[in-house]
Amino acid sequence: MNKGESIGSTTITFDRAGLVRYAGASGDFNPIHWSESTARSVDLPGVIAHGMLTMGAAVQLVTDWCGDPGAIIDYQTRFSSMVPVDEAEGAVLEISGTVGKADPDAGTVRIDLKVTDPRREDTRVLSKAQAVVRVPSGSDA
Template identity: 65%
Template sequence: MTRPVLDDLEVGAVVGTRTVELDRAALVRYAGASGDRNPIHWDERFAREVGLPGVIAHGMLTMGAAVTLVEDWAGDPGAVVDYGVRFTRPVPVPEQGVAVLEVTATVGAVDRDAGTVRVDLTVTVEGARVLGKAQALVRL
Protein backbone atom coordinates (compact mmCIF):
# COMPACT_ATOMS: atom_id res chain seq x y z
CA MET A 1 0.00 0.00 0.00
CA THR A 2 1.28 3.48 -0.88
CA ARG A 3 1.80 5.82 2.05
CA PRO A 4 -0.68 8.72 2.06
CA VAL A 5 0.53 12.20 1.15
CA LEU A 6 -0.56 14.98 3.51
CA ASP A 7 -1.20 17.49 0.72
CA ASP A 8 -3.64 15.07 -0.96
CA LEU A 9 -5.90 14.70 2.10
CA GLU A 10 -9.18 16.52 2.56
CA VAL A 11 -11.42 16.66 5.62
CA GLY A 12 -14.31 14.25 5.21
CA ALA A 13 -12.50 11.87 2.88
CA VAL A 14 -12.95 8.19 3.74
CA VAL A 15 -9.50 6.62 3.91
CA GLY A 16 -10.62 3.07 4.49
CA THR A 17 -13.16 0.57 5.70
CA ARG A 18 -12.71 -2.80 7.31
CA THR A 19 -14.69 -5.62 8.84
CA VAL A 20 -13.19 -7.31 11.90
CA GLU A 21 -14.59 -10.56 13.26
CA LEU A 22 -14.20 -11.44 16.93
CA ASP A 23 -14.99 -14.91 18.21
CA ARG A 24 -14.67 -16.46 21.66
CA ALA A 25 -11.24 -17.88 20.77
CA ALA A 26 -10.00 -14.32 20.11
CA LEU A 27 -11.22 -13.33 23.59
CA VAL A 28 -9.31 -16.22 25.16
CA ARG A 29 -6.13 -15.31 23.28
CA TYR A 30 -6.47 -11.65 24.26
CA ALA A 31 -7.13 -12.55 27.90
CA GLY A 32 -3.92 -14.58 27.96
CA ALA A 33 -1.86 -11.87 26.29
CA SER A 34 -3.27 -8.97 28.31
CA GLY A 35 -3.76 -10.64 31.67
CA ASP A 36 -7.40 -9.48 31.69
CA ARG A 37 -9.19 -12.63 32.79
CA ASN A 38 -12.38 -10.94 33.96
CA PRO A 39 -15.18 -13.55 33.70
CA ILE A 40 -17.41 -11.17 31.71
CA HIS A 41 -15.15 -12.07 28.78
CA TRP A 42 -15.58 -15.84 29.01
CA ASP A 43 -18.36 -16.88 31.43
CA GLU A 44 -21.85 -16.50 29.95
CA ARG A 45 -23.66 -17.02 33.26
CA PHE A 46 -21.50 -14.52 35.12
CA ALA A 47 -21.81 -11.90 32.37
CA ARG A 48 -25.61 -12.16 32.43
CA GLU A 49 -25.70 -12.06 36.25
CA VAL A 50 -23.95 -8.68 36.21
CA GLY A 51 -26.42 -7.29 33.68
CA LEU A 52 -24.61 -7.77 30.40
CA PRO A 53 -26.22 -9.33 27.32
CA GLY A 54 -23.72 -12.20 27.53
CA VAL A 55 -19.97 -12.56 27.11
CA ILE A 56 -18.47 -9.32 25.77
CA ALA A 57 -15.23 -8.48 24.02
CA HIS A 58 -12.51 -6.68 25.94
CA GLY A 59 -12.75 -2.95 25.32
CA MET A 60 -9.04 -2.69 24.62
CA LEU A 61 -9.28 -5.57 22.12
CA THR A 62 -12.06 -3.73 20.28
CA MET A 63 -10.07 -0.49 20.40
CA GLY A 64 -6.91 -2.17 19.10
CA ALA A 65 -8.71 -4.06 16.34
CA ALA A 66 -10.25 -0.83 15.06
CA VAL A 67 -7.01 1.17 14.85
CA THR A 68 -5.25 -1.42 12.68
CA LEU A 69 -7.13 0.09 9.74
CA VAL A 70 -5.38 3.42 10.38
CA GLU A 71 -1.99 1.76 10.89
CA ASP A 72 -2.32 -0.08 7.59
CA TRP A 73 -3.48 3.08 5.79
CA ALA A 74 -0.54 5.09 7.20
CA GLY A 75 1.89 2.35 6.16
CA ASP A 76 3.60 2.35 9.56
CA PRO A 77 2.14 1.52 12.99
CA GLY A 78 4.57 4.06 14.48
CA ALA A 79 2.89 6.83 12.50
CA VAL A 80 -0.06 6.73 14.93
CA VAL A 81 1.20 9.08 17.64
CA ASP A 82 -2.00 9.38 19.68
CA TYR A 83 -5.22 7.39 19.87
CA GLY A 84 -8.23 7.56 22.12
CA VAL A 85 -11.80 6.33 22.28
CA ARG A 86 -14.85 6.31 24.52
CA PHE A 87 -16.44 2.94 25.08
CA THR A 88 -20.13 3.48 24.33
CA ARG A 89 -21.56 -0.07 24.20
CA PRO A 90 -20.36 -3.55 24.98
CA VAL A 91 -19.59 -5.89 22.08
CA PRO A 92 -21.44 -9.17 22.71
CA VAL A 93 -19.63 -12.19 21.28
CA PRO A 94 -21.87 -15.21 20.67
CA GLU A 95 -20.81 -18.66 21.83
CA GLN A 96 -21.03 -19.86 18.24
CA GLY A 97 -20.15 -17.45 15.45
CA VAL A 98 -18.64 -13.99 15.59
CA ALA A 99 -19.23 -10.39 16.52
CA VAL A 100 -18.62 -8.26 13.43
CA LEU A 101 -17.02 -4.85 13.86
CA GLU A 102 -17.60 -2.47 10.95
CA VAL A 103 -14.85 0.15 10.91
CA THR A 104 -14.74 3.29 8.75
CA ALA A 105 -11.85 5.77 8.89
CA THR A 106 -12.40 9.36 7.79
CA VAL A 107 -10.10 12.39 7.71
CA GLY A 108 -11.27 14.63 10.56
CA ALA A 109 -8.58 17.34 10.42
CA VAL A 110 -5.33 18.09 8.63
CA ASP A 111 -2.50 20.13 10.15
CA ARG A 112 -0.03 20.66 7.33
CA ASP A 113 2.29 22.75 9.55
CA ALA A 114 2.62 19.90 12.08
CA GLY A 115 2.55 17.20 9.40
CA THR A 116 -0.36 15.41 11.05
CA VAL A 117 -3.83 14.23 10.21
CA ARG A 118 -6.60 13.31 12.64
CA VAL A 119 -8.43 10.21 11.52
CA ASP A 120 -11.90 9.68 12.96
CA LEU A 121 -13.11 6.11 13.29
CA THR A 122 -16.71 4.98 13.21
CA VAL A 123 -16.96 1.53 14.78
CA THR A 124 -20.27 -0.29 14.86
CA VAL A 125 -21.68 -3.73 15.60
CA GLU A 126 -25.05 -4.54 14.07
CA GLY A 127 -25.50 -0.85 13.28
CA ALA A 128 -24.89 0.33 16.86
CA ARG A 129 -21.84 2.48 17.59
CA VAL A 130 -19.55 0.73 20.09
CA LEU A 131 -16.72 3.28 20.20
CA GLY A 132 -17.34 6.99 20.48
CA LYS A 133 -14.93 9.84 19.77
CA ALA A 134 -12.50 7.33 18.32
CA GLN A 135 -9.68 9.46 16.96
CA ALA A 136 -6.13 8.69 15.89
CA LEU A 137 -3.49 11.33 15.32
CA VAL A 138 -1.17 10.28 12.51
CA ARG A 139 2.17 11.87 11.62
CA LEU A 140 2.89 11.57 7.91
Protein backbone atom coordinates (compact mmCIF):
# COMPACT_ATOMS: atom_id res chain seq x y z
CA MET A 1 0.00 0.00 0.00
CA ASN A 2 1.30 3.39 -0.98
CA LYS A 3 0.43 6.80 0.37
CA GLY A 4 -2.42 8.30 -1.64
CA GLU A 5 -3.70 4.94 -2.89
CA SER A 6 -7.51 4.76 -2.91
CA ILE A 7 -9.41 2.11 -0.98
CA GLY A 8 -12.64 3.12 -2.73
CA SER A 9 -15.65 5.27 -2.13
CA THR A 10 -19.31 4.91 -1.23
CA THR A 11 -22.46 6.92 -0.76
CA ILE A 12 -24.64 6.50 2.31
CA THR A 13 -28.08 7.87 3.05
CA PHE A 14 -29.93 8.60 6.26
CA ASP A 15 -33.66 9.02 6.67
CA ARG A 16 -35.71 10.05 9.67
CA ALA A 17 -36.86 6.49 10.40
CA GLY A 18 -33.22 5.41 10.55
CA LEU A 19 -32.48 8.15 13.07
CA VAL A 20 -35.28 6.88 15.30
CA ARG A 21 -33.97 3.31 15.04
CA TYR A 22 -30.46 4.52 15.88
CA ALA A 23 -31.81 6.46 18.87
CA GLY A 24 -33.37 3.25 20.18
CA ALA A 25 -30.21 1.23 19.65
CA SER A 26 -27.86 3.84 21.12
CA GLY A 27 -30.07 5.25 23.85
CA ASP A 28 -29.56 8.78 22.50
CA PHE A 29 -33.11 10.11 22.40
CA ASN A 30 -32.17 13.79 22.16
CA PRO A 31 -35.15 15.28 20.29
CA ILE A 32 -32.92 17.28 17.92
CA HIS A 33 -32.48 13.95 16.14
CA TRP A 34 -36.20 13.34 15.52
CA SER A 35 -38.29 16.43 16.32
CA GLU A 36 -38.29 19.21 13.73
CA SER A 37 -39.82 21.74 16.14
CA THR A 38 -37.29 21.01 18.89
CA ALA A 39 -34.36 21.20 16.48
CA ARG A 40 -35.54 24.54 15.09
CA SER A 41 -36.22 25.90 18.59
CA VAL A 42 -32.50 25.61 19.34
CA ASP A 43 -31.50 27.28 16.05
CA LEU A 44 -30.65 24.14 14.10
CA PRO A 45 -31.59 23.91 10.41
CA GLY A 46 -33.92 21.02 11.28
CA VAL A 47 -33.45 17.46 12.46
CA ILE A 48 -29.78 16.42 12.38
CA ALA A 49 -28.14 13.00 12.35
CA HIS A 50 -26.40 11.71 15.46
CA GLY A 51 -22.66 12.40 15.32
CA MET A 52 -21.81 8.86 16.36
CA LEU A 53 -24.10 7.46 13.65
CA THR A 54 -22.27 9.55 11.07
CA MET A 55 -18.89 8.47 12.43
CA GLY A 56 -19.86 4.80 12.49
CA ALA A 57 -21.39 4.83 9.03
CA ALA A 58 -18.28 6.46 7.56
CA VAL A 59 -15.87 3.83 8.89
CA GLN A 60 -17.89 1.07 7.20
CA LEU A 61 -15.87 1.82 4.05
CA VAL A 62 -12.71 0.78 5.91
CA THR A 63 -14.38 -2.31 7.36
CA ASP A 64 -15.53 -3.37 3.90
CA TRP A 65 -12.05 -2.76 2.48
CA CYS A 66 -10.11 -4.70 5.11
CA GLY A 67 -12.76 -7.40 5.57
CA ASP A 68 -12.32 -7.58 9.33
CA PRO A 69 -13.74 -5.00 11.77
CA GLY A 70 -11.30 -6.32 14.39
CA ALA A 71 -8.39 -5.18 12.22
CA ILE A 72 -9.29 -1.54 12.89
CA ILE A 73 -7.18 -0.75 15.93
CA ASP A 74 -7.84 2.99 16.13
CA TYR A 75 -10.41 5.35 14.66
CA GLN A 76 -10.68 9.06 15.35
CA THR A 77 -12.35 12.07 13.82
CA ARG A 78 -13.46 15.60 14.44
CA PHE A 79 -17.05 16.61 13.82
CA SER A 80 -16.92 19.64 11.56
CA SER A 81 -20.49 20.06 10.30
CA MET A 82 -23.97 18.89 11.17
CA VAL A 83 -25.82 16.49 8.90
CA PRO A 84 -29.35 17.84 8.35
CA VAL A 85 -31.81 15.05 7.55
CA ASP A 86 -34.65 16.43 5.45
CA GLU A 87 -38.03 14.86 6.15
CA ALA A 88 -38.70 14.08 2.49
CA GLU A 89 -35.22 13.70 0.99
CA GLY A 90 -33.16 12.44 3.95
CA ALA A 91 -29.43 13.08 3.89
CA VAL A 92 -26.65 11.86 1.62
CA LEU A 93 -22.97 11.53 2.47
CA GLU A 94 -20.12 10.69 0.15
CA ILE A 95 -17.19 8.85 1.68
CA SER A 96 -13.82 8.13 0.11
CA GLY A 97 -10.71 6.63 1.63
CA THR A 98 -7.03 6.84 0.82
CA VAL A 99 -3.89 5.49 2.39
CA GLY A 100 -2.45 8.27 4.53
CA LYS A 101 0.52 6.34 5.86
CA ALA A 102 1.85 2.79 5.73
CA ASP A 103 4.02 1.53 8.58
CA PRO A 104 5.53 -1.81 7.57
CA ASP A 105 7.42 -2.13 10.87
CA ALA A 106 4.21 -1.88 12.88
CA GLY A 107 2.20 -3.83 10.30
CA THR A 108 -0.37 -1.05 10.02
CA VAL A 109 -1.79 1.35 7.51
CA ARG A 110 -3.61 4.60 8.24
CA ILE A 111 -6.67 5.24 6.13
CA ASP A 112 -7.76 8.86 5.73
CA LEU A 113 -11.48 9.31 5.11
CA LYS A 114 -13.09 12.22 3.32
CA VAL A 115 -16.74 12.54 4.37
CA THR A 116 -18.78 15.19 2.59
CA ASP A 117 -22.37 16.29 2.10
CA PRO A 118 -22.69 16.80 -1.67
CA ARG A 119 -25.99 18.66 -1.27
CA ARG A 120 -24.20 21.42 0.61
CA GLU A 121 -21.38 22.23 -1.82
CA ASP A 122 -19.39 19.19 -0.66
CA THR A 123 -19.29 20.41 2.94
CA ARG A 124 -16.99 18.21 5.03
CA VAL A 125 -18.97 16.73 7.90
CA LEU A 126 -16.01 14.91 9.44
CA SER A 127 -12.47 16.26 9.57
CA LYS A 128 -9.28 14.36 10.23
CA ALA A 129 -11.20 11.08 10.03
CA GLN A 130 -8.49 8.45 10.29
CA ALA A 131 -8.54 4.71 10.91
CA VAL A 132 -5.44 2.66 11.69
CA VAL A 133 -5.74 -0.86 10.35
CA ARG A 134 -3.63 -3.89 11.21
CA VAL A 135 -2.69 -5.58 7.95
CA PRO A 136 -2.13 -9.30 7.66
CA SER A 137 1.50 -10.42 7.76
CA GLY A 138 2.88 -10.95 4.30
CA SER A 139 0.84 -8.13 2.75
CA ASP A 140 2.36 -5.13 1.03
CA ALA A 141 1.60 -2.50 3.70
